[in-house]
Amino acid sequence: MVSDPKGPRPTLEAVAARAGVSRATVSRVVNGGTGVRDAVRERVRQVVAELGYVPNSAARSLVTRRTGAVAVIIAEPETRIFTDPFFGRQLRGISHELSAADTQLVLLLVEHRDNYARIGRYLAGGHADGALMFSLHGDDPLPAMAERAGLPTVYGGRPGWPGADRAPRPLYVDTDNRDGARQAVRHLLGRGRRRIAVITGPLDQTSALDRLDGYRDALGTANPDPGLIADGGFTALGGEHAMARLLDAAPDLDAVFVCSDLMANGALRTLRARGRRVPDDVAVVGYDDLEPAAWADPPLTTVRQDVEEMGRLMARLLLRRLGAGGTGAGPDLAPVITEPRLVVRESS
Amino acid sequence: MVSDPKGPRPTLEAVAARAGVSRATVSRVVNGGTGVRDAVRERVRQVVAELGYVPNSAARSLVTRRTGAVAVIIAEPETRIFTDPFFGRQLRGISHELSAADTQLVLLLVEHRDNYARIGRYLAGGHADGALMFSLHGDDPLPAMAERAGLPTVYGGRPGWPGADRAPRPLYVDTDNRDGARQAVRHLLGRGRRRIAVITGPLDQTSALDRLDGYRDALGTANPDPGLIADGGFTALGGEHAMARLLDAAPDLDAVFVCSDLMANGALRTLRARGRRVPDDVAVVGYDDLEPAAWADPPLTTVRQDVEEMGRLMARLLLRRLGAGGTGAGPDLAPVITEPRLVVRESS
Incomplete structure (x- = not known):
């Protein structure tokens, strides 16, 4: 007996009834579960083949095209x-x-x-x-x-x-990452900072690219000092290392816009280790306003996005x-x- | 034409060839995707029904009984x-x-x-x-x-x-949660502590039950002072509140075994707020040895399990x-x- 592919599809119940076993046993055999005797397993498989039974996921997806x-x-x-x-x-x-x-x-x-x-x-x-x-x-x-x-x-x-x-x-x-970055950097400019560095995310991500563009917008130049730009890879450790590279390349920097709060925490560690006071010597702005902004010491000015x-x-x-x-x-x-x-x- | 359920099952390729469309189009129709013209969709569905084609997940699970x-x-x-x-x-x-x-x-x-x-x-x-x-x-x-x-x-x-x-x-x-708890409480006894409280996890979990049993084992009694036992629900906030209840019920406690490091962090906050010095007034032992043990102030004695x-x-x-x-x-x-x-x- 072969089922009509356009008719109703055979159910788990039909297989169980024909094989003379419980629904759970059929389900176990079909899903490759254990604890079924070989003879029973063989009988169930035979009935599955006879009836052309298709297990749930595909059966349901054929009928409703939905897995939920x-x-x-x-x-x-x-x-x-x-x-x-x-x-x-x-x-x-x-x-x-x-x-x-x-x-x-x-x-x-x-x-x-x-x-x-x-x-x-x-x-x-x-x-x-x-x-x-x-x-x-x-x-x-x-x-x-x-x-x-x-x-x-x-x-x-x-x-x-x-x-x-x-x-x-x-x-x-x-x-609007670009606008968020503009807000951050304009705020630093408004506080009188003039040597503003940026710690970016990985530049193969549009969020990182867009924030870097916003930094450029606010500074009013397409080509900021490359010594003021470092990639922190959106991790705390990356932010720590990027801050160190920035201080080496531009010891006179007086602010840093850090493109995530997690990286900002790393940057704050480096600033502390190098004896730079925040915000007196270096003002810091982060991005996200999630838990790491609250952990930060001092509490972090940041760009809030409702994640x-x-x-x-x-x-x-x-x-x-x-x-x-x-x-x-x-x-x-x-x-x-x-x-x-x-x-x-x-x-x- | 109806396929033989015991023979090889029709493939996506076979459907595509018979319907005169690409594999991607068949996949899109079968998976309910968008961007396919109605006439094409109808033709593909007809061929799917004719050939008795079953989409990947079920086809594969029928053949290999595996989804990977x-x-x-x-x-x-x-x-x-x-x-x-x-x-x-x-x-x-x-x-x-x-x-x-x-x-x-x-x-x-x-x-x-x-x-x-x-x-x-x-x-x-x-x-x-x-x-x-x-x-x-x-x-x-x-x-x-x-x-x-x-x-x-x-x-x-x-x-x-x-x-x-x-x-x-x-x-x-x-x-071996019971043994871990025994090690913790015996350590506190060895440090001369005599009023040792415990902050448990939720007692509908065996890990929490077993650790409480280990605490009883080490104290050598099946019925410890109930004023020394509080449920912290395996969360930091739960640990904070449980510690407060313990201090109210047993102000003379001199140690607390906290059944997770996260709860121990909460307990340390309460002890600090109540002016109890750790470990001088109250010795604290946690459980897990994950990140929260490292965050703790002072660094936490704890029971290490390799999670x-x-x-x-x-x-x-x-x-x-x-x-x-x-x-x-x-x-x-x-x-x-x-x-x-x-x-x-x-x-x-």
Whole structure:
């Protein structure tokens, strides 16, 4: 007997009834579980083949085209995901929004970037209805993987990969990083600082690039002194080292705009070690206004972006896109840009 | 034409060729993606039905019974997962081991415990080959869900749910929590302390119960002064409040064994606020030896458990079980118990 592919598909119950076993036993055999006698296993497999039974995930995805899950991919090694509060906060916003829609958040973790092929296979395997991706780097293969898997995707941060400006344009949520950086540097200029350095994130990320552009805007030059620019890689240790390089290259600097609070904490350590008083000798402004801004000594002037809200917006945009189903993205779906805001504290 | 369920299954390529479209288009239609014209979508769906094509995840799981993924479920709201270093560290060990086996780590996050039904559906959907679960509470429905889904599972921490002692016994990795607690309290006794309090974790978790038993063992009584016992819920704020309750109930206490470093940090805050010197007035011993032990002021005497290694052991045990396939758990698969070790620093 072969089932009619256009008729109703055979159920787990039908297999169990025909094989004379419980539903749990069928499920165990089909999912490769243990604790089933060989003879029983063989009988169940035979009935599965006879009836043309397809296990849940595919059966459901054939019927509803839905798994009820959204994959979240952060293009960083898991060590960073669990030490930088930015990611936890963004996931909190995503989790809140997906929960409200009874959709399962599936976080795909990798140890190294060379594990991405595995993520591509999982995405192509139909285990999620859509994807949220953030912290992408210039050459990340992830957007192409989502595209190949035909998986509706919303990005965190302005897309910077080659071809991202071709139609259909990717959906994304970002904050106006360039304006945030302008606010920070104008504030330092307003405090009378004239030798303002910048510690950037990795320049293969658009958030890092846009903040550097805002720094240039505020200084009013496309070519600031290169001795005032150092890459801190968005980590605390990177910020510590970048500050040391800046003090060596430009000992007369009187302020530093640090493109994340985590890096600013590292920079403050170096300034303390070199005997520079904050803000008297060197004024410091960070970016994010997350926990590391509160840990800082002195408390950190910083540019606040609502990271949790950005997570919520990403999830909402994707859910609306999935709700629109096969009818295309819909004319009302567009990237969302939030506004950052300077918060002045003692470090400047 | 209807495919023979016992013969080779139709491929994505076959559907693409017959429908006269690209593989990407077929994938997009099958996965519910956007950007495909209605006429093309209709043609692809027709060919899918004609050939009896089953999308990747199920097709692969029918052939190999493998998705190449392991689900990780931490029975805590995601806010705790991203603020307690214990979880990040355990995930690091898991990630390392799964990566080495080219297996994708799929972390299922929930906002509340009432989201567990959704996790159950995802597990039953065949999206993972096995599961790792940790930080379970007494009444967690998660083990039963894994059982119903027929999903091979390894637990972090000694199983404490009803029926966990029935065959087949669950596989798990734990540390000897009872012995760790005994080491901590004996150390305090050795320093001449006589009124030793304890701040426990939530007593619906076996790790918390076992550490409380170790405290009783070391004191040599099954019924210690209840005024010396307070539940801190394994959070910093819980530790802060528990310490305050202990000082109110037993102002003459001269030591406290705190069952996690995170809670110990909270307890130290309360002791400082109440003007008690550490270790002079009150000696403090923590548990874990993770980052919070290093943040503590003064540096914390604590019981070291190798959390990352426990993650690796869990993953290794599950991979061996999956490798054993349908032939049962195998005689060589058994729970693994690691040994904790006291690390003496200034707080005692």
